[in-house]
Amino acid sequence: MTDEILIAGGGIGGLATALACARAGRRVRVLERSEEFAEIGAGLQLAPNATRILDRLGVLGRVVEAGVLPERLVFNDALTGDRLTHLDLGERFRQRYGGPYVVVHRSDLLDILVAACREHGVPLDNDRHVTGVTSRPDGVTVSCADGTGYHGALVVAADGLRSGLRGLLSDDEPVCSGYVAYRGAVPIEEAGAHGALTDVVVWLGPGLHLVQYPLRGGRMYNQVAVFHSRRFAEGHADWGLPGELDEAFSVTCDRVRAAVPALWRDRRWPMSDREPIGDWVAGRTALLGDAAHPMLQYLAQGACQAIEDAAALADAVDRHLPAGYSGAGDVDKALRAYAAERIPRTARVQRTARVWGDIWHVDGLARDLRNALFSRRDAGDFSDTDWLYGPGPTASKETAHA
Numbered sequence: 001m002t003d004e005i006l007i008a009g010g011g012i013g014g015l016a017t018a019l020a021c022a023r024a025g026r027r028v029r030v031l032e033r034s035e036e037f038a039e040i041g042a043g044l045q046l047a048p049n050a051t052r053i054l055d056r057l058g059v060l061g062r063v064v065e066a067g068v069l070p071e072r073l074v075f076n077d078a079l080t081g082d083r084l085t086h087l088d089l090g091e092r093f094r095q096r097y098g099g100p101y102v103v104v105h106r107s108d109l110l111d112i113l114v115a116a117c118r119e120h121g122v123p124l125d126n127d128r129h130v131t132g133v134t135s136r137p138d139g140v141t142v143s144c145a146d147g148t149g150y151h152g153a154l155v156v157a158a159d160g161l162r163s164g165l166r167g168l169l170s171d172d173e174p175v176c177s178g179y180v181a182y183r184g185a186v187p188i189e190e191a192g193a194h195g196a197l198t199d200v201v202v203w204l205g206p207g208l209h210l211v212q213y214p215l216r217g218g219r220m221y222n223q224v225a226v227f228h229s230r231r232f233a234e235g236h237a238d239w240g241l242p243g244e245l246d247e248a249f250s251v252t253c254d255r256v257r258a259a260v261p262a263l264w265r266d267r268r269w270p271m272s273d274r275e276p277i278g279d280w281v282a283g284r285t286a287l288l289g290d291a292a293h294p295m296l297q298y299l300a301q302g303a304c305q306a307i308e309d310a311a312a313l314a315d316a317v318d319r320h321l322p323a324g325y326s327g328a329g330d331v332d333k334a335l336r337a338y339a340a341e342r343i344p345r346t347a348r349v350q351r352t353a354r355v356w357g358d359i360w361h362v363d364g365l366a367r368d369l370r371n372a373l374f375s376r377r378d379a380g381d382f383s384d385t386d387w388l389y390g391p392g393p394t395a396s397k398e399t400a401h402a
Contacts, residue, residue, distance in 0.1 A: 002151050004029055005317070006142050008130040008165060009158035010037050012106075013289030013306030015113035017156055019057050020314035022120035025323060029150065030117065031128040031142065033159070037114050039106035040267075042183040043215050043222030045200065046104060048097035048389045050304035053311045055099060062112045067104030068214050071198040077371055078205030081253035084374035086199075087385070096382060097389045103200060103213045105185065105220070109303075133157075133165060135283030153321070154284040154331050156313065158306070161272060163291035168282035174272040177296060177357070178232040180240030181271060182225045184263040188214070191221035193258035203256050204370075206363035208248050210256050223259050225249060226271065226297075228361065240268050271296055273354070276347035280339040284331050288313065293346035298356040299388065301349050308345070313338045349388070 005021050007014045010032030021028040046054070046063070054060040073087040087093075089101040117124060132143040133155050142150045157165035161174055188194070195201040200213040208227040215222050227248035231239035242265045249260050273294045280287040289306035313334075320334035362370055 002139060002153065003027060003323070004150075004152040005154055005156065006031060006140070006150055006152040007156045007158055008142065009033070009156075009160060009289070009291070010114075010124065010126075011039070011158060011160065011289065011306075012109060012113065012303045013309060014156070014158035015110065015117055016053075016057065016307045016310035017158060017288060017313055018117050018122045019059070019113060019120065020053075020310045021317065022117065022122050023057060024314050024318050026314075026317065029123045029125065029152070031130055031144065031150065032124065032126050033129040035127050037110055037124065037126070039110045040183075042106055042185045042224070043213060044104055044106045044109060044303055045213075045300035046102045046109075046307075047300065047304050048094070048099035048101060050307040051099035051102055052097075052391070053307050056311065057116070059112050059116050060099075062116075063104055063109060064100065064102055066108040066112065066216065067102045068197075068217060069100050070103055070200045070213060072200070073101070074195070074199045074201045075374060076201065076203050078203035078208065078210060078252045078256050081255055082371070084204070084371055085377045086379050087382075088379055089200075092380070093382070098391060101200075103215060103222070105215050105222075108216070130155075130157075130159065131164065133168065133283075133285050135285065140284040154286070154335065156288050157285055157291045158288045159291050161274075161290045161294045163287070165285060166287060166291050168285055169279055169287065170277050172274055172277065174274055174294065176232070177228075177271045177273070179226050179228050179271040179296075179357075180232075180244075181269040181297075182242075182245055182263040182265070183223070183267075183269065185215060185220055185222045186262055188219055188221050190262060191223065191259075192262050193255050194221050194223075202360075203252070204360045205252055205256075206367065207361050208252070209360050210249075210252075210259060212259065221262075223262060225260060225263055240270060242268075273350060276343070276350050278343065280343060281332075281335045284335070286313065286335040286338060292342070293350055295346075295350045296353045296357050298360060299349060299353045301353065301388070305346055305349055309338075309342055312341050316341070352388075 005028040075084045129145040134141045197214040197218040203210040211224045229239040288309045316334045316338035321330045
C-alpha cells in the first residue's frame with residue numbers, strides 16, 4: 001500500500017495540483033503522455049481567482065516576472081473600431097480581489113510549474129500514457145500504454161478535453177461550437193498594428209472576435225482570431241480553413257484586419273466544450289481541469305478553473321486524508337468533498353462562458369443593444385466580475401498561505 005497521489009496529465013492543472021499537494025507534504029507523482037512538458041506558444045490570461053492561488057503556491061512572483069500586468073481590459077466593436085467599455089485592472093482592482101490580472105506565455109507558466117514541482121521533489125514521468133485505472137480497498141493501480149504500472153492512494157485525471165479517464169463516469173463527447181481559433185504569439189516588431197502594451201483588447205463582431213495583448217514584458221504580442229465557420233454550418237468535414245479566416249475578417253475595421261496576417265496559418269483550434277456532469281469521482285479517481293469541465297474561452301477561465309481545482313483538491317486531501325494513510329473511506333471523503341465544492345462553481349462558469357460568447361457575436365439589433373449597454377457601463381463597476389474573481393471557498397487558505 002502506498003499513499004502516493006498519482007496525477008494523469010502534466011498540463012497546467014495537473015502540475016498545479018502536484019505542486020499544491022507536495023507543498024502540503026504529500027507524496028505525489030505526475031504521469032505525462034508526451035515525451036516532454038510543453039505547451040503551444042500562445043498567451044494565457046490569469047485572473048485574480050487564479051493568481052491568489054499561484055501566490056499561495058509560491059510561484060506568483062515568477063509568473064509576474066515572466067508576463068505582463070495589464071492596466072485595462074478593453075472592449076471595442078470590430079466593425080466600426082468604436083470603444084465600447086473597459087475594466088480597470090489597476091490598483092483598485094488588485095485590492096478588491098486580492099491579486100493581480102496577469103497575461104503570460106503558456107509555455108512560461110508551464111516551465112515555472114515544472115521547475116517548482118522539481119524543487120519540491122515531485123517525480124515527473126514523461127511518455128506515460130495512462131490507459132486504465134483499477135480501484136481496490138487498499139489503493140489504486142494505474143496502467144500505461146507501454147506496460148508500466150503504478151500504485152497509489154488515488155488518481156487525479158487531468159488528461160484534458162478528450163480525457164480517456166472521464167469515461168469512468170460519462171460516455172459524453174465534446175460539443176463543437178462551430179467556432180475556430182487562429183493564434184499567433186510573435187515578436188512585437190512582427191505583430192503589425194497592435195493596441196497599447198498596457199491593455200488586453202477584445203474586438204467584438206458578428207460571428208467573430210479578436211483578442212490582443214502583450215507578453216514577456218512587451219517583447220512579444222499575442223493575438224487570437226476566432227470566427228464561426230460557414231463550412232461547419234454546411235456540414236463539411238474540413239472546415240475553419242485559412243480562406244474562411246480571411247473572408248470572415250474582411251468586413252472588420254482597418255485595425256482588426258491589420259492583425260490577421262500575423263496569425264499562424266499552419267494550425268487552427270476548433271472550439272469545443274462539454275456539458276457539465278454531476279459527478280467527478282469514480283472509486284479512487286477524480287476528474288480535474290478540462291477532463292472535468294472543459295469550457296469555451298470567452299471568460300478566459302480554462303486554466304484559472306484548473307488552478308482553483310488544484311487548490312480545492314489539495315485542501316480536501318489535507319482535511320480528510322491523514323498523512324501516510326490511504327484508507328478507502330478517507331480517500332472517498334476527500335474526493336467527494338473536492339467534487340462537492342467544485343462542481344457547482346465550474347458548471348456556472350461553463351454555462352456563463354457559452355452565454356458570454358453569444359453576447360460577443362451578435363449582429364443586427366442585438367449588436368446595437370449590446371453596444372449601447374456596454375457604452376453606458378461605468379468603467380469602475382465590478383458587479384459583473386465579483387462572482388468570478390472574488391474569494392471563494394478557499395479564501396481562508398489563500399489568506400493563510402499568502
